[in-house]
Amino acid sequence: MATIIVVTSGKGGVGKTTTSASFATGLAQRGHRTAVIDFDVGLRNLDLIMGCERRVVYDFVNVINGEATLNQALIRDKRVENLHILPASQTRDKEALTQEGVERVLNELRESFEYIVCDSPAGIEKGALMALYFADEALVVTNPEVSSVRDSDRILGILASRSRRSEHGDPPVKEHLVLARYAPDRADRGDMLSVEDVLEILGIPLLGVIPESQAVLQSSNSGVPVILESGSEAGAAYSDLVDRFLGKSLPHRFITPQKKGFLKRLFGGG
Amino acid sequence: MLLRATHFDQDSAPFELKGSLFTLTVLHLFQLDRSAIERHLAEKVKQAPGFFKNTPVVIDLEGLVELQGAREGAVAFPLDFNGLYELLRQHGMAPVGIRNGSPEVQKAASQAGLPVLPESRVVSAGKKPPERSEPPTRNRVINHPVRSGQQIYVTGGDLIILGTVSPGAEVLADGNVHVYGSLRGRALAGVKGDVQAWIFCQSLEAELISIAGCYLISEQLDSTERGKPVQIHLAGDRPVIEPLLR
Numbered sequence: 277m278a279t280i281i282v283v284t285s286g287k288g289g290v291g292k293t294t295t296s297a298s299f300a301t302g303l304a305q306r307g308h309r310t311a312v313i314d315f316d317v318g319l320r321n322l323d324l325i326m327g328c329e330r331r332v333v334y335d336f337v338n339v340i341n342g343e344a345t346l347n348q349a350l351i352r353d354k355r356v357e358n359l360h361i362l363p364a365s366q367t368r369d370k371e372a373l374t375q376e377g378v379e380r381v382l383n384e385l386r387e388s389f390e391y392i393v394c395d396s397p398a399g400i401e402k403g404a405l406m407a408l409y410f411a412d413e414a415l416v417v418t419n420p421e422v423s424s425v426r427d428s429d430r431i432l433g434i435l436a437s438r439s440r441r442s443e444h445g446d447p448p449v450k451e452h453l454v455l456a457r458y459a460p461d462r463a464d465r466g467d468m469l470s471v472e473d474v475l476e477i478l479g480i481p482l483l484g485v486i487p488e489s490q491a492v493l494q495s496s497n498s499g500v501p502v503i504l505e506s507g508s509e510a511g512a513a514y515s516d517l518v519d520r521f522l523g524k525s526l527p528h529r530f531i532t533p534q535k536k537g538f539l540k541r542l543f544g545g546g
Numbered sequence: 547m548l549l550r551a552t553h554f555d556q557d558s559a560p561f562e563l564k565g566s567l568f569t570l571t572v573l574h575l576f577q578l579d580r581s582a583i584e585r586h587l588a589e590k591v592k593q594a595p596g597f598f599k600n601t602p603v604v605i606d607l608e609g610l611v612e613l614q615g616a617r618e619g620a621v622a623f624p625l626d627f628n629g630l631y632e633l634l635r636q637h638g639m640a641p642v643g644i645r646n647g648s649p650e651v652q653k654a655a656s657q658a659g660l661p662v663l664p665e666s667r668v669v670s671a672g673k674k675p676p677e678r679s680e681p682p683t684r685n686r687v688i689n690h691p692v693r694s695g696q697q698i699y700v701t702g703g704d705l706i707i708l709g710t711v712s713p714g715a716e717v718l719a720d721g722n723v724h725v726y727g728s729l730r731g732r733a734l735a736g737v738k739g740d741v742q743a744w745i746f747c748q749s750l751e752a753e754l755i756s757i758a759g760c761y762l763i764s765e766q767l768d769s770t771e772r773g774k775p776v777q778i779h780l781a782g783d784r785p786v787i788e789p790l791l792r
Contacts (some may be wrong), residue, residue, distance in 0.1 A: 400695075426694050431711045433693025477730075479691055479710060 278386040281393050282411035282449075284435075286427030290419045291456035292353050294492055295404035296395035297325045298503035298511075299468030304359035305503075308390045311350065312379075316397035317372055320426040323363045326353065327499025337365035338378030346384050357375035360389070370403035375377065392393065402435060406413030409440050412442050413450040415483065419457045425477050428453075432478065452483035454517065459488045461533040471531055484517030487530040570642065573634075580629070587637045596640040604663055605630070607647035610790035632682045670767065682719065692717055699737070713753060722746070732756075736780075745778040746790065757785050 283296040294314075314322035317337060323329040328351045331399040334344035339362070353359035361432035362381075365372065385392050396407035403436075408414065414435055417429040435449045436442055443448075455474055463470040475482060486492075491508030495501065509530050516526050577582075591598050591683070600760035629645075634641050643661040644652065652662045685703040690705060692698060694714030699705075705719035706728050715731035717723055722744045723735040736743030736758035743757050750771050753764050757780045775790035 369634075424715055429694040430714065432691075433696045433712075433715075436690065436693065437696070477712065 279391050279412050280382060280386075280397055280410050281391060281413045281415060282408040283393060283415045283417060283454075284396040284404060284408055284418040284431050285398065285424070286400060286404075286431040287419075287424045290417050290424050291454075291492075292417050292484065293321050293325050293395055294416060294502060295417050295454055295456065295514075296488075297501040298321060298514040299518060300391070300393040301359060301501040301531065302351070302355055302503050302514060303391050303393070303522075304343055304353070306518065306522065307358065309358045309388065309392065309400045310391045310456070311360045311362060311385050312393040312395060313362040313385075313387045314395050315373065315403050316395065317403060318366065318369045320364040320366045322361065322395050323339055323351075324499060325496050326361050326501060328353065328361055329362075332363045334408060335363045335365040336381070337368045337372040337456070337538065339381050340372065346381065354501075355409060367511075370397070370401060370406075372513045374408040375406065375409065379410065379449050382410050390520075391454075394413060398465065400430065400494070404431070405434070405438065408435055408449075409438070411439060411449050412441070413433070413452065415452050415454050415481065416478070417454045417456055418474060420455060420459075420463060420471075420474060422469065425469065425474055429478060432480065451480040452521070453480050454484050455482065455485040457488045458485050458531065460531055464533050482528065485511055485528050485531050486513045486517070568602075571603045571639075572606050572645070572679075573603045573639075573641075576609045578610070580633070584604055584628075584633060584685045587633070591637050601639050602642045603634065605641055605644045605660075607644060607651060610647070623724050627655050627660055631658065631660070643681070645646075685721070694731070697736050707749075712750075719743070735778075743780075745785075746776075748775045748790075749773050749788070750776045755785060760785055 281299075283292050285292050294356060296312055300310050304310040312322065312326075313336060314320055315336075316322070320335075323332055331351050334349035336349065338344040339346050339349045345365045350360040350362055350503065382392060383450065389463050394411065399405040408431075416428050416432060418424050419460060435451065439449050440475060441447065453475070458471070460466045471482065471485060487509045489502075489508055489510035492502050492510050495505050495508075502508060502510045503518070505511040506515070513530055516529060522525055566618045576719060579652050580750065595725075627659060631641050635709040640662060642653045643663045645663045646665055647655070655774060683703040684700065686698075686700045686705055687732050688705070688707045689709070691709035691713040692711045694712045697716040697718070699718040700720065702720050704721040704724065705717055706724045706726075707717060711717055711725055711729050711731040713730045713735065716734070717725070718734040719739050720736065720743075721773065723746070725732045725733065728749040728751055730751045732754040733745050733747070733752055734756040735745045736756075739758050741758045743789070745755055745757065751773060751776035752767070755762055755778055757778065760780055760783045770785045777785050777790050778784070780788050
């Protein structure tokens with residue numbers, strides 16, 4: 277039975293699409309057949325981050341409307357086996373996402389994939405609601421700042437009350453916290469919320485902390501999920517995150533400030 | 547309903563009989579204690595002076611018969627219709643007839659000049675004196691965190707939350723509000739005006755607390771109470787925050 281995972285946050289720009297791309301890529305790298313769907317109809321981005329924007333022919337809305345088959349719309353990733361991308365439509369809006377249509381597409385995907393990752397748009401409107409409605413598990417992406425944390429709190433409330441699991445009285449959606457754009461030294465100085473602060477407010481298990489990193493921007497612009505940049509801290513953090521999701525117990529890295537070396541301190545580099 | 551009983555004489559008739567429908571006030575009589583009746587009548591009239599001025603009323607004896615019958619069997623009992631008539635007139639009402647009651651009672655009414663009106667078509671099932679029982683309290687226990695944007699309202703009882711109330715969440719109750727986690731959102735107790743309602747929480751970090759509409763916002767909370775377990779109640783129209791007694 278396939279597992280449907282929504283990557284959501286409430287707030288925009290916190291790293292949902294980056295997380296969706298790396299998370300789906302990580303699952304596929306570990307041999308799991310994975311599909312990642314862009315629910316951000318009208319503001320398509322996932323294809324760019326995944327580097328497949330030049331191969332989009334049909335999209336999610338085409339499949340919902342019966343204008344294309346799922347196989348025609350799914351884009352096979354060139355770098356990683358077992359990974360498929362279902363892009364969003366850029367010319368439509370979120371109203372094109374009907375509950376029946378989304379359910380039909382997800383059911384069809386369930387037959388051939390182990391994991392279905394739903395990249396949610398920001399906000400709490402139709403697109404976000406459709407992305408989370410059928411979820412079994414949720415990655416809630418948060419930045420260490422108060423507005424992001426509050427919006428994540430809001431989306432957790434919606435997961436608990438408006439998902440299919442809650443409406444059917446099934447076991448609740450399993451929640452995971454992904455704390456992205458974390459800068460340990462700034463948290464130490466009190467400029468940012470610390471990991472503990474965020475955990476205390478949201479009260480859900482921490483799946484991973486992704487450090488603020490130049491590599492994220494670079495890899496986004498070059499269309500490579502950052503998890504494939506194994507030399508980068510962010511890539512390593514996403515790798516750990518996927519392993520933890522699959523049941524490995526790993527300590528959290530990149531959550532304490534790095535000690536500067538003697539020379540670095542002396543010459544003020546860094 | 548138009549009931550025309552006309553005499554087709556050449557002369558114009560001195561009167562005409564027509565049926566018509568009226569809305570009448572019905573006075574359901576439950577007991578025969580004259581002083582009690584008088585006291586309640588005065589009270590009612592005081593509530594709405596003018597409303598009962600020359601108001602035609604029908605005296606319904608259904609409830610009375612039942613009570614009397616239950617206590618001492620269905621026997622005729624003294625019922626002073628003249629006295630009752632006078633009493634109602636004194637308070638501005640104009641009795642126009644009676645309804646229900648045993649044959650003996652109906653006979654007495656007729657003798658006092660009060661016609662007996664047909665029984666109400668809708669059988670009023672057990673029109674007993676209104677019982678003064680409190681509605682059952684309905685408390686509610688919430689065993690999950692209350693997230694931003696969620697609102698929980700308990701009518702007619704207490705709200706007990708076992709988790710945290712997040713900023714941007716709102717918890718309301720007609721009764722007390724208990725939060726066994728941190729209270730970071732808004733908590734409103736005694737929403738329908740119960741000044742006896744209390745708010746309890748394990749850590750006061752609220753955006754707003756209110757009891758019976760008297761509220762304090764986050765800014766007005768004392769820094770010594772912030773983050774502490776507290777109990778909040780009303781003194782006059784001001785919420786008072788005290789450390790929670792252990």
